[in-house]
Amino acid sequence: MxxxxxxxxxxxxxxxxxxxxxxxxxxxxxxxxxxxxxxxxxxxxxxxxxxxxxxxxxxxxxxxxxxxxxxxxxxxxxxxxxxxxxxxxxxxxxxxxxxxxxxxxxxxDEADSSVLPFHFDFTAYKDLPPYVDMKYETVDVIGIVIHASAIIPIHKDSRELLVQKFWLVNEEMNPILLSLWNEFTENQGKSITDLKDKHPVLICRRLNVVMYNGIALSTRNDSVILVNPPVREANQLKHWAARNEKSFAGLFRITCMLNKVSWVKA
CATH class of the missing domain: 2.40.50.140 (Nucleic acid-binding proteins)
Incomplete structure (x- = not known):
């Protein structure tokens, strides 16, 4: 030592x-x-x-x-x-x-580790458009899960890929689609799905911004998805969600109609 x-x-x-x-x-x-x-x-x-x-x-x-x-x-x-x-x-x-x-x-062992002093710089959903299809530019976001789809296999370039889609929302009340790919579906995707009815908070780091039925987010190899992390921003968003939970179902339905998403019932 x-x-x-x-x-x-x-x-x-x-x-x-x-x-x-x-x-x-x-x-x-x-x-x-x-x-x-x-x-x-x-x-x-x-x-x-x-x-x-x-x-x-x-x-x-x-x-x-x-x-x-x-x-x-x-x-x-x-x-x-x-x-x-x-x-x-x-x-x-x-x-x-x-x-x-x-x-x-x-x-x-720590006597009190309920809230950790980690610092994150989040990009607001309204500020995502300039990052669309910028392969080497990433964003960090925070959101509440209001809908989770099933894992879907996709065949591309003779390979089978796995994707799972989630809708996130925050205080902006402008839902955004997040796609988890491959190992993220097996690891973080399962944890999120198990908690979907409790609307977990996600802190997502190093995501790409893409166009898919509008502005959307997608994982890459070095992304990180933190599920219900014990940090101040997540706790604040969780309290906000508890006050606004009744509006999530209607908000999701309207978003799907506007984006003509085909997997609403997934």
Whole structure:
């Protein structure tokens, strides 16, 4: 166990260090067709609000991945610190911690972790049009789920893709369609569907904006879907939803008529 440091004090090549961090994001496992290597990325944040990207590869995903749970606090020691190539950076984070089976990861029990001080910058639904079909530009949004469709298989370029669609709404009262693709349907999609009657809050990060019966949102490989996250903005939206829940069904029907959506009864 090394010196206790903040994220910004930990530099590439440093050894004998320890940091206390919370898991803000846990991405789905990724891979590439050209290599058998698999990886899983995380975003850790410390008490100063500083962030760093964590990465697990191959066997470490199986061994260490289940230990690192969303919103939990950990004492991490002696991960390998590397500079992250620009194309692999999440949110412009220039450093990454490579967590192997030799990295010390210890969960810290907290007496009160009901609301975490994470900060997000959301794009308003009315401000989404300029981002349409901009492949390398993404948005972060927050919304209440007012409708969930079934998973649908789609055949494209000799591949079968899975998609699941959800309608989101926030205080703007202008519903928007969110499409989850492939592994998102199996992971986050299932969690959302199980909670659909309770109108869960979603914080969605790094989404693409597309045209599909109007402005819509779509996941990409590095997206994150946080379901009912314990943060202030989600709690505020949940309280707003409780006051306006009776209007959701009518709002959804009107939206479907306007957009001529064919899967209203899905």
């Amino acid at each position: 090394g010196d206790l440091l903040f994220i910004d004090d930990i530099k590439p090549g440093m050894k004998s260090w320890t940091a206390i961090v919370t898991v803000q994001e846990k991405l789905n496992v990724g891979s590439a067709p050209s290599t058998p290597t698999k990886w899983q990325k995380f975003i850790f944040v410390d008490s100063n609000g500083s962030k760093v990207q964590g990465v697990l590869f191959d066997y470490a995903i199986q061994k260490m991945g289940p230990k690192l749970k969303l919103y939990k606090k950990y004492r991490i020691s002696n991960a390998e610190v590397r500079a992250a190539a620009e194309r692999f950076q999440l949110d412009g984070l220039k450093l990454q911690w490579i967590i192997s089976t030799k990295t010390v990861v210890e969960e810290i």
